[in-house]
Amino acid sequence: MTAAGTEAEAPPVAPRGRRTAVLLVVAVVAVAAVLYGWTQRSGRPAAEGPEAGFARDMSVHHAQAVQMSFTVRDRTQDKAVRLLAYDIINTQQAQIGMMTAWLDGWDLPKTDPAGPMRWMGHGGHGAGTGTGAGAGAGASVPADGAMPGMATPAQLAGLEKASGRPAETLFLRLMIAHHRGGVAMAEAVLGRTGNAQVKRLARTMVEGQRAEIDLMERMLTERGSPAV
Amino acid sequence: MSTNARSRMPENGPGKPGARKNTPGKGASGKNSPGKNTPAKNASGKNASGKAGARKPAPRKNALTERQTPWGTITFFAVIGLVAAVAIGFAFMQTRSSADAGKIAGLVSKDEPGREHVTTSVKYDATPPMGGNHDPVWQNCGVYGSALRNENAVHSLEHGAVWITYRPDLPKDQVVKLSAKVGATAYTLLSPYPGLDAPIVLSAWGKQVKVQDAGDKRVDEFLRAFVRGPQTPEPGAPCTGGKATA
Numbered sequence: 001m002t003a004a005g006t007e008a009e010a011p012p013v014a015p016r017g018r019r020t021a022v023l024l025v026v027a028v029v030a031v032a033a034v035l036y037g038w039t040q041r042s043g044r045p046a047a048e049g050p051e052a053g054f055a056r057d058m059s060v061h062h063a064q065a066v067q068m069s070f071t072v073r074d075r076t077q078d079k080a081v082r083l084l085a086y087d088i089i090n091t092q093q094a095q096i097g098m099m100t101a102w103l104d105g106w107d108l109p110k111t112d113p114a115g116p117m118r119w120m121g122h123g124g125h126g127a128g129t130g131t132g133a134g135a136g137a138g139a140s141v142p143a144d145g146a147m148p149g150m151a152t153p154a155q156l157a158g159l160e161k162a163s164g165r166p167a168e169t170l171f172l173r174l175m176i177a178h179h180r181g182g183v184a185m186a187e188a189v190l191g192r193t194g195n196a197q198v199k200r201l202a203r204t205m206v207e208g209q210r211a212e213i214d215l216m217e218r219m220l221t222e223r224g225s226p227a228v
Numbered sequence: 229m230s231t232n233a234r235s236r237m238p239e240n241g242p243g244k245p246g247a248r249k250n251t252p253g254k255g256a257s258g259k260n261s262p263g264k265n266t267p268a269k270n271a272s273g274k275n276a277s278g279k280a281g282a283r284k285p286a287p288r289k290n291a292l293t294e295r296q297t298p299w300g301t302i303t304f305f306a307v308i309g310l311v312a313a314v315a316i317g318f319a320f321m322q323t324r325s326s327a328d329a330g331k332i333a334g335l336v337s338k339d340e341p342g343r344e345h346v347t348t349s350v351k352y353d354a355t356p357p358m359g360g361n362h363d364p365v366w367q368n369c370g371v372y373g374s375a376l377r378n379e380n381a382v383h384s385l386e387h388g389a390v391w392i393t394y395r396p397d398l399p400k401d402q403v404v405k406l407s408a409k410v411g412a413t414a415y416t417l418l419s420p421y422p423g424l425d426a427p428i429v430l431s432a433w434g435k436q437v438k439v440q441d442a443g444d445k446r447v448d449e450f451l452r453a454f455v456r457g458p459q460t461p462e463p464g465a466p467c468t469g470g471k472a473t474a
């Protein structure tokens with residue numbers, strides 16, 4: 001009887017209570033959604049997002065620059081070229097360490113078996129993608145998904161065989177192309193992320209590698225080789 | 229009878245901790261067992277009697293208080309529940325998207341204490357080896373058409389590489405598929421390996437999984453989890469600049 005009474009009396013009160021409850025639930029969901037979006041954006045990048053893609057791909061890109069620089073130091077005694085190579089080795093290897101530490105901190109994989117450059121080529125579906133297309137995407141993502149500016153295995157083998165002046169000029173030409181690709185990738189991530197840590201390193205890459213491209217152009221000319 | 233039910237609670241409640249839950253049954257057969265009380269208890273339903281009866285005896289009293297369905301309480305707990313659900317869901321998604329090795333079916337993990345550099349040949353207790361003493365020169369990452377020397381490849385595992393090995397009779401299209409994968413993925417090696425007990429075996433330092441087909445999703449899962457993964461004894465070490473031929 002009592003229970004029947006409770007049930008019977010409930011409906012008249014319900015609309016007011018229910019409205020409050022629904023409003024509260026909506027509020028909670030909205031807050032949760034905003035928090036989730038915010039975390040995704042600035043706190044912990046997604047596995048498929050531009051920050052992680054950049055960290056992975058730029059690590060591979062940098063590793064080849066380090067490799068070529070070691071090679072040229074073995075192939076020439078020219079002080080200027082050896083010093084430039086020394087600089088590239090240390091700078092880019094340290095930056096690989098920084099990007100690896102990001103991925104460790106984000107608890108994200110160091111590789112994407114689905115292939116490189118997906119964050120750049122396909123624009124991604126993460127937050128903040130809108131402005132990215134103009135910045136660097138035009139700067140050539142090769143159709144096969146390879147990273148821009150990478151030397152081919154044949155070019156690397158050629159560098160290992162060359163020595164003296166030819167090794168220097170080949171290295172400079174390869175590294176100019178490599179840096180141009182690196183600048184394009186760094187610009188691409190600048191247009192796609194709001195992550196301050198990523199932006200800061202990407203900016204230094206754009207500026208540093210642009211300056212080195214100018215330097216290498218001058219070094220090519222000094223060695224009687226046309227600038228590229 | 230409402231009064232009866234109400235006054236009964238304080239007696240039973242503090243006296244017997246267990247009594248509160250069993251109010252309907254106990255009440256019916258206990259000291260306060262007037263016949264007319266039992267039907268009321270039962271009528272109030274199995275669910276209602278436990279909660280409403282124990283927590284809020286008051287609403288039963290009259291129409292005025294009965295009207296107050298505890299929307300505040302309901303909303304409060306609904307909100308708490310929702311927040312908890314969102315938090316748990318969020319945490320779950322976080323772990324899911326991470327480099328999660330826990331879900332790879334058939335994954336073998338093994339302690340590999342040996343990390344000495346030796347120029348002699350090493351007897352490994354796994355095929356292919358997944359760690360142990362090794363040659364001072366690591367094998368460069370990449371695709372190889374013939375078998376590699378264990379001692380060099382194990383050194384690459386120490387540097388965070390994943391070594392994909394396949395039985396020499398693996399169909400050509402599968403070898404092509406694996407070659408494309410390894411070609412596009414830094415810190416991976418691919419080579420045939422005679423005598424494997426599975427068509428394809430993926431090895432990282434102290435980690436191994438065997439699959440039948442190159443399209444098995446565990447191939448990608450293993451690469452995500454272990455290429456330069458947390459098992460790497462020497463993080464940051466290169467997979468270039470070592471031995472370049474099989």
